[in-house]
Amino acid sequence: MINISDFVEMKIPAQAEFVGVTRLTVSGIANRMGYSYDEIEDIKIALSEACTNAVNHAYKEDEKGQITIGFGIYEDRLEMMVLDRGQSFDYTKVSEKLGPVDSDKSVEQLSEGGLGLFLIESLMDKVEISGEDGVVVMMTKFLHRDGVEVDADTISSSPQ
Amino acid sequence: MNLQIKQEDHENTHHLHIAGEIDAYTAPQLREALLPLTGKEGHETLVHLGDVNYMDSTGLGVFVGALKSSKEHGSSIKLTGMTSRVQRLFEITGLDEVIDIEDVKGGSK
Numbered sequence: 098m099i100n101i102s103d104f105v106e107m108k109i110p111a112q113a114e115f116v117g118v119t120r121l122t123v124s125g126i127a128n129r130m131g132y133s134y135d136e137i138e139d140i141k142i143a144l145s146e147a148c149t150n151a152v153n154h155a156y157k158e159d160e161k162g163q164i165t166i167g168f169g170i171y172e173d174r175l176e177m178m179v180l181d182r183g184q185s186f187d188y189t190k191v192s193e194k195l196g197p198v199d200s201d202k203s204v205e206q207l208s209e210g211g212l213g214l215f216l217i218e219s220l221m222d223k224v225e226i227s228g229e230d231g232v233v234v235m236m237t238k239f240l241h242r243d244g245v246e247v248d249a250d251t252i253s254s255s256p257q
Numbered sequence: 258m259n260l261q262i263k264q265e266d267h268e269n270t271h272h273l274h275i276a277g278e279i280d281a282y283t284a285p286q287l288r289e290a291l292l293p294l295t296g297k298e299g300h301e302t303l304v305h306l307g308d309v310n311y312m313d314s315t316g317l318g319v320f321v322g323a324l325k326s327s328k329e330h331g332s333s334i335k336l337t338g339m340t341s342r343v344q345r346l347f348e349i350t351g352l353d354e355v356i357d358i359e360d361v362k363g364g365s366k
Binding site (some may be wrong): 107113114116117120135138141142146149152153206213215217220253 | 278280281282311313315316317318342346349350
C-alpha cells in the first residue's frame with residue numbers, strides 16, 4: 098500500500114541546539130526535490146516546531162533522550178516524521194497507526210506548544226499525530242512540479 | 258545557527274539589532290536582552306529584525322513575552338525592518354494585530 102521511493106532517517110539528542118541541524122538536513126532534501134524557496138522555508142519551520150516540541154516535552158530535565166526524524170521522499174510529496182522516543186520506527190507500521198490531529202490525548206500533550214502546532218498545521222498540507230508510544234508527528238508537504246512559482250518576494254526578501 | 262545581538266542606547270530609547278536565527282536554542286539569549294529593556298517604565302525599545310534569516314514560534318513567544326512585559330511596566334516595544342518571511346509568521350498567528358510592526362522588507366502584503 099505504501100510505496101516509498103527513498104527514506105532518510107536521523108537521530109538527534111533531544112536538545113535545542115540540534116534542532117538547527119535538522120533544518121539544514123531538510124533544507125538539503127527539499128531543495129533536491131525541487132521545492133521553491135518559500136516552500137523550503139515553510140518546511141524548515143514545520144520540522145523545527147515538531148522537533149522543538151519533542152525537545153521541550155518528551156523528556157524530563159535530567160533525562161538524556163533522543164529524537165528520531167524520518168523523511169519519506171516521494172515523487173509528489175515529502176513526509177516528515179518526528180518521534181520523541183529514540184528508537185527507530187517501522188515506517189510502514191507507524192504510518193498506519195496515525196490518526197487525525199484532533200485525537201484527544203496527543204493534542205493535550207502538545208498543547209503547551211500550541212503556537213508551534215498551529216504553525217505546523219498552517220504551513221503543511223497534512224498533519225497527523227499519534228500518541229501511543231511516545232508522540233509521533235507526521236507532516237506532509239506536496240510538491241507541485243507543474244510550472245514555476247511566481248513570487249516577487251522570493252528574490253528580494255532575504256539576503257542569505 | 259547563531260544569534261548576534263547588538264544594543265544601542267539613546268537615553269530612553271533602546272535599539273536592538275538582531276542577526277541570525279531565532280529558534281529554541283537562541284531564543285533565551287533574545288529574551289535576556291529584551292526583557293530588562295521592556296521592564297523600564299517610559300522606555301522605548303526598537304527591535305531591528307532585518308538580518309534575521311530564520312524564526313519560528315519560539316521567537317514569536319519571546320516577543321509576546323516582551324509585549325506583556327512592556328504593558329505591565331508602561332514601556333513600549335516596536336519591531337522594525339523584518340523580512341516578509343518573518344512577517345508572515347506574525348500574520349498567520351494573528352500576532353501582527355497586537356504587536357507594533359513597521360517597515361517590512363521585501364514587498365507589502
